[in-house]
Amino acid sequence: MDDMSSANLTRQETAARSAAVNVHEIRVELDLRDAQNPEQRGFSTTTTLAFDSSESTTWIDFIGESVDHVIVNDIEVPIEYDGARITVRGLAASNTAVIGATGVYSRSGEGLHRFVDPVDGETYLYTQYEPADSRRVMACFEQPDMKASYTFVVHAPSGWQVLSNQRVAKAEEADGVQTVELAPTLPLSSYITAVAAGPYHRVDGTWSRADQEVALGVLCRASLAPHLEADEIIEITRQGLDFFTDAFAFAYPWGKYDQIFVPEYNLGAMENPGLVTFTEAYIPRGAATDAQRGARANTILHEMAHMWFGDLVTMRWWDDLWLKESFADYMGSHASAAATRFTDAWERFAANRKAWAYQQDQLPTTHPIVADITDLEAAKLNFDGITYAKGAAVLKQLVAFVGAEAFFEGARRYFAAHAYGNTTLDDLLVQLEDASGRDVRAWSKAWLETSGVSTLWLETDSEGARMLVQSDPRPHRLRVGLYDLTDGRLVLHEQVELDITGERTPVALPDADLVLLNDEDLSYVKARLDDASLAAVRTALSTLPPLPRALVWSSLWNAARDGELPAAEYLEIVRRHAPAEENTGLLAGVLANAAYTIGHFVPAPQRDAERDAWLTATETAMDAAAPGSDAQLAWARAFATASAVSDAGTERVRALLDGEGPAGLPIDPQLRWSLIAASATTGNLSEDAIAKELENDDTAEGRTAALRALASRPTADVRSAAWDRAWSDHSLSNDHLDAIIAGVRAGARRDLIARFDDEYFAWIAGTWDSRSIEIARRLVLGLFPGTETTNAVDAWLAANAAAPAALRRLVIEQRDHLAREIRVRAAQ
Template sequence: MSSANLTRDETAHRSASITLRDVRVELDLTGAPEHARTGFPSTTTLTFEARTETTWLDFIGESVTRVTVNSEEREVHYDGARIAIDGLAAENTVRIEAVAAYSRSGEGMHRFTDPVDGQTYLYTQYEPADSRRVMACFEQPDMKAAFTFEISAPAGWHVLSNQSPAKVVEGIGVQCVEFEPTLPISSYITSVAAGPYKRIDGEWTRDDQHIALGVLCRASLLEYLEADEILEVTRQGLDFFTDVFAYPYPWGKYDQIFVPEYNLGAMENPGLVTFTEAYLTRGTPTDAQRGSRANTILHEMAHMWFGDLVTMKWWDDLWLKESFADYMGSHASAAATRYTDAWVRFAANRKAWAYQQDQLPTTHPIVADITDLEAAKLNFDGITYAKGASVLKQLVAFVGEEQFFEGARRYFAAHAFGNTTLEDLLVQLEDVSGRDVRAWSRAWLETSGMSTLALETDGDGERMLVQSDPRPHRLRVGLYDLVDGRLARREIVELDIADERTPVSFAGADLVLINDDDLTYAKARLDERSLDAVEQALATLEPLPRALVWSSLWNAARDGELSVERYLRIVAAHAPAEQNGGLLAGVHANAAYAIGHYVPQEEHAQQRRAWLDVTWDALASAAPGSDAQQSWARAFAAASAYDDSRREQARAILDGDAPDGLPVDPDLRWALLTGLRATGHATGEDIEAEIERDDTASGRTASIRALWSGPVVESRTVAWHAAWDDHELSNDHLSATIDGVRAGGRRDLIADLDAGYFERILPAWQERSIEIARRLVIGLFPASDALDDVDGWLSAHEDAPASLRRLVIEQRDHLARDLRVRAAQ
């Protein structure tokens, strides 16, 4: 095993023998604008108690130049990931002088140059274990310390960290900023950002608390920064969490910075939350996009308590922060902001991620068995986030909302600035609720898989609610009547079930919605009468039941129980009437996926053209300037990459003849141009002209995607090799290259490269960072018509790293499902 891949057992031994007190980190970023400089000086001084004579510090960088232990010079023992330390005393001060590397993969200290103004921007991203790419540290969550950062940077830059500056010394062309020490935190949530960012200030005041707020982004994106909206949601969230958690926000300030080429949606660094720039729409954002951003703001804010104040001991209990934050993002959005439809979007879209992940052979319990860091990296998945949040919603129904929050309040009070495991939370919830929370935990947190709930009629005519993989559920069942072409809820029945079969009396209802109000986590099937009813009148339902029906239809289609043809027919009939932007975007994605993966090959062309026509007709008839119009425009642009019958309409929009009221922003222009390119109706000259019009970071990334999308074997082959071999590609440029290789679903252009994929994935995993390797393994997986090649690789590589095998096994399962569902048609 690589020394970079830390294990749970060895880190547990280290934390048992070391008590970390303080860490001082000095970073010299003054040379960042000079791109010939690949690295930067990093000096770390750590103070700790030791109950051992030897240990190691984690560091991945260019070099370690000096090690001192208690002021004594030591020989450097560094293997590229670990710095061996010996001769420790009971009390120790260890100083490491090193050179860290600037990153282009979004891991560690990412360096980005804005093509608009040539300015350099830096930010850090560490979770789960990349702070060691910036500083020497104990890279594990249960070794908390007070961190003091001292950053040297070019004059005129904003320099930020978790705390406010304590001292700023200005020099000629440079500045040195020393920050206040943090409260005890783990290394993975320390953070640094530096560059000529633009800043909007605000403040949140509550009783005797005065918290400075800041929102920052690159100068070239300032016009898209909806700072007032972001600050409003931030204040609403701080009000809400202060009330429900009864623990004041502890981190001093609250900066939120939008950064380029970011691998995640956001990261909860206390006092300096980082967000992807994808949340800054280059045009008019839809209400659904703003709602999604608000949800993420509140998700990260929940982490200030769940994750930052109280932190899991090891990554097994990652759910102790991510499941809670995912739940709280939707809960707080609905309770404290204008985005009251947060649970609607969660039911249809977020849970779809969980359902998909939970049906893979690599699924795992929410409380997972994480043996090492590679496994931890891949467990930031639909189980830990969306399933965990879904299950917490069921827990709230089980114990009661007030009891749930009282348990959380006691948990924070008992473990502030400490580390916890599952038991620490359960004891608080059980004490305050009086319910058997441990039994609930065994059923929901410590098992994998999900139940499927369906109505059946036995031989005696008695109706049964049947569940596979039985678990205890608290349910609401909605009974709806179809009257004058509309579905209206007549009654709601609340019940607890735990057995495989439960007799029920739901006579006479046209639609029986088994998990109405979405209290539990399960796939809920529609019986035939209900399916007929929604096929007639789905659009007349209220938003949440409509979301649940869309979800049920999609789950049945991807399980092969509902024909894809019928699913697409329902989409074509009812999606044009869908006014909830979050639901509509999810339906668009699912319909396109179904056509690309589940429709038999001989029907592809017909279904792709039919879907393109649906998107164009809906776009043409949508209300001018509406969110639905924007959503259909994006769906039309995406569909145009697979069929060229609407190329004249696509070209007309690019030439300025768009449907009335449609905002044609740069991202939509690139999507339309890429569609034309993928079908052979746009040239390299067209791409050059568009990049002159939009010579921005996003524009350059989009131009890469468009360039490689041409329907030519030679072009796709060059792009395929560039993805594997060009180590200068940033994370975003790599993804754009992969997108170009796969554009338009043209397997015929790249099928001859399949064998090369299986030759390259193991070396890529061994040589590249896990983020880059993961993109290659998933993005270039051959979606062939057989499983032989992937089965052969798995059989021949039983000793390959477990995390790599997991990715390949998951891609195999997706392919197997494709083949299975196609055959069922």
């Protein structure tokens, strides 16, 4: 009953509840023995909650099929349930409530998700809760500041792995059913509890120090076991535990450390202590670049940082979501560079991760890092580029401001003072200020409590005097790199360290061919290149060291997005220098940005020519790359993507599918399905041919890819059927819905889907009310019309002023993206 208004908990009412209710222990019993039966829609869930209360009435959260009985202090009471809240009355100072209910297996990745592997027919279960979906599995107090010790008891088929946050305490088996009781947890918020069950493949390891030993586990579906790179995952895990244990001076507190890779996952990963969940996208079924493995390592370390930032010390409410996400995002890159072989983590962060922050921070819906989150719907949408990437970038500036040792000392004091508790911004600032002696509160007001991104550029007057100018002024500690063009290479001549605060700062900088503002990426700012620097970059970008190169790529992309660098010039620089880009993480971002530029920023009359030029560039670079190299694979993927919007690649696509590719290029499942999708999108692959491809790869990934290819065929009837199915077929899983949406949008064929624009605006309000927020969000974002004006969007916003704030936010953001595209194209 997702349309119940009571499902959207507010900050005010949850604060009142936690002031009145003190929860101690929660015991959850789940009956999953019939999970393999596809006709079994739901599961039995019984929760026993022990809590104190200063009020006679409160509510307990649950969303499911039904509430079957409620017992309060040994007395069965009438059920008062509105689809999201169970009201309990007659409470004493100390209470025990037992709630028996029926939950519903999920296909949207929210709550208890059920997946059947088409390879072997096996059933897999896992939970995903953040921010408020544990109530889909158990009755609970669904707010982060009501921590409790949880004990899970699970009835499941014999032979299954049964996992939760803690180790197995005892297990019994009879008549094909096992009953597993997990050990009680230390105090946890409901959203980071977790359960997984199924015939998962498992690889074990250990991590030990002189005074501590932690059991490690890496798990995935049995059919993916041949592709699981468990040894590397365990190595990264050990390196991370070494690093964080030393850096935080607080022993890993959660006993075991299992990491499970699960299907149809909505996130990259989730930091459930003792049972971290990851998307299966981190298990390549075929070829993978080292940059992909670096991204996986970063995510492993991001989630590991949460064992302290978020799990040990938790924000009181979602306003302070940044207290865990910004820190974890920073620590993922920091620990990758400091403790693993993936020493290029900050380069990838500078060029790719921060692009997400810059984009989000220029939307009309931007917000401070410390946000004003009034309810759960707002919290769900605040897992964004501000909370993650901007927060991490700003923390990098904080480290430059207070010094690394003071920063980590402040973190150590923070953990010691607030272990197993809940905090707000001020709790952290106290520790950082004491450790550093710096005015961290003023820094916080400038960086954490404001929104927007500054743009920084260099001006030189007629007499040669230089001035650093910034819009939306903020205090920056940064370095300016001065590079000389020598023998065709850009070489660092000097670095100048500066503190700037106001709009205009006079600077004495020697002459240089390239003046790189914010060298070393210490601050969060859009740094522009002056004309002379841009000329040097056009000549010799690829000769720069990796981090300066990443910063230049980032600067060029921001200038193109802002319409200051014409799209054609940006694309010409990419075609010239991307084939020489040695860092595949940077290359992948550049290739994606180039494709986006063609589709969104190039004016329509020039678009076909730019598409053909880009297709040729990707094919040429693919053929020229070293056989078997990461670059060859990256260019091949870019060629497949480009082939979906240009018929000129048809023959080469067919040749690649027939195995006639450049030496060393693996036509693995991912690349093959990308080529198939391209061929289907351009009308060169029939339904029967797609079905034959599926016969050869009848896996979960293959079925999803086939759905996309089928929906991509360029006929009005196919696109119309896909459009209707996306909105109306509630049996689609989250991944399958994404595939259908991608098919509708394939090939940028506005001529096939423009007629649906009015229907989109007729659908979205009802969809938001009737579907889960995860599914509704995908539909609202994925099917937003790519019109040539904002008139229809403006009309809907004007007519729907009372629509839910979270829905309006999504539409407003999409309108802003559209308006930027129109503005940038017009500026060409």
